[in-house]
Amino acid sequence: MGGIEFLKGHGTQNDFVLLPDPDGRLELTEANVAALCDRRRGLGADGVLRVVRAEALGVESGGEWFMDYRNADGSIAEMCGNGVRVFARYLVESGLAAEGEFVVGTRAGDRPVLVRPDRSVTVHMGPATITGTSVTVVAGRPFSGVAVDVGNPHLVSVTEDDVAGLDLREQPDFDHDVFPSGVNLEFVNRLGEGALRMRVHERGVGETRACGTGTVAAVAAALHLAGADTGSSTVDIPGGRVEVTVERGSSTLSGPAEIVARGELDAVWWAGLDA
Numbered sequence: 001m002g003g004i005e006f007l008k009g010h011g012t013q014n015d016f017v018l019l020p021d022p023d024g025r026l027e028l029t030e031a032n033v034a035a036l037c038d039r040r041r042g043l044g045a046d047g048v049l050r051v052v053r054a055e056a057l058g059v060e061s062g063g064e065w066f067m068d069y070r071n072a073d074g075s076i077a078e079m080c081g082n083g084v085r086v087f088a089r090y091l092v093e094s095g096l097a098a099e100g101e102f103v104v105g106t107r108a109g110d111r112p113v114l115v116r117p118d119r120s121v122t123v124h125m126g127p128a129t130i131t132g133t134s135v136t137v138v139a140g141r142p143f144s145g146v147a148v149d150v151g152n153p154h155l156v157s158v159t160e161d162d163v164a165g166l167d168l169r170e171q172p173d174f175d176h177d178v179f180p181s182g183v184n185l186e187f188v189n190r191l192g193e194g195a196l197r198m199r200v201h202e203r204g205v206g207e208t209r210a211c212g213t214g215t216v217a218a219v220a221a222a223l224h225l226a227g228a229d230t231g232s233s234t235v236d237i238p239g240g241r242v243e244v245t246v247e248r249g250s251s252t253l254s255g256p257a258e259i260v261a262r263g264e265l266d267a268v269w270w271a272g273l274d275a
């Protein structure tokens with residue numbers, strides 16, 4: 001039995017296993033994705049990016065390739081900003097797309113990307129929509145936040161407390177009536193004009209070292225709280241720095257993307273995961 005091709009990559013240390021599956025033959029289940037992403041019994045990653053032709057899934061897209069994204073716990077999410085950058089980098093490095101501009105299909109819709117020779121990728125992330133306010137509780141402390149939809153749900157708390165001191169090892173509480181499908185939680189400090197620092201607790205993963213959609217949500221929320229709806233900012237996360245621009249009805253995310261390894265999954269191990 002032949003092995004299953006994989007690659008490992010990251011965008012600002014938000015790390016992913018990529019599974020090239022052009023014709024949509026691989027069966028992904030919650031169990032096999034969770035095992036693959038486990039840092040002890042699998043390869044370890046914050047999520048899986050299945051690289052599949054949109055046509056093979058019967059998905060409408062202006063692009064040839066569809067990013068089938070799964071969180072580390074096996075759940076499906078609509079969108080992943082760092083994942084799209086890594087996905088695009090892989091397509092170029094493997095000769096499946098030419099450097100420059102092309103479109104990647106996602107569950108949140110088409111995302112145009114620009115892949116540069118210096119390994120940085122800009123993604124057009126679509127609208128960042130303010131949907132209301134809510135509260136999250138970290139280790140008994142409430143933080144009020146701005147709810148932002150970036151294709152997936154976010155609650156952004158801009159705080160004076162140094163976010164470096166937060167204990168995000170446990171799932172913070174949130175209002176399940178406001179976020180019935182769960183929510184990504186961002187905690188943000190303003191560092192100065194056009195500069196933010198952020199930590200994140202991701203839905204379906206836990207604390208990660210970066211979240212692309214989260215950084216777009218953070219900039220949109222910080223602008224909103226300052227009475228603005230357009231602007232640009234750097235966002236420092238534990239895994240590095242990205243640049244975000246929010247406009248009316250659109251946004252962009254720019255940052256690095258790396259492919260770090262490639263190999264084969266053991267076919268017997270993989271087949272046994274669902275047994």
Ligand SMILES: N[C@@H](CCC[C@H](N)C(=O)O)C(=O)O
Pocket residue numbers: 014071076077078079080081082083152153184202203204205208210211212213214
């Ligand atoms: N890390 C991602 C977001 C991945 C999805 C998220 N955990 C969710 O469930 O919505 C990013 O870079 O945007």
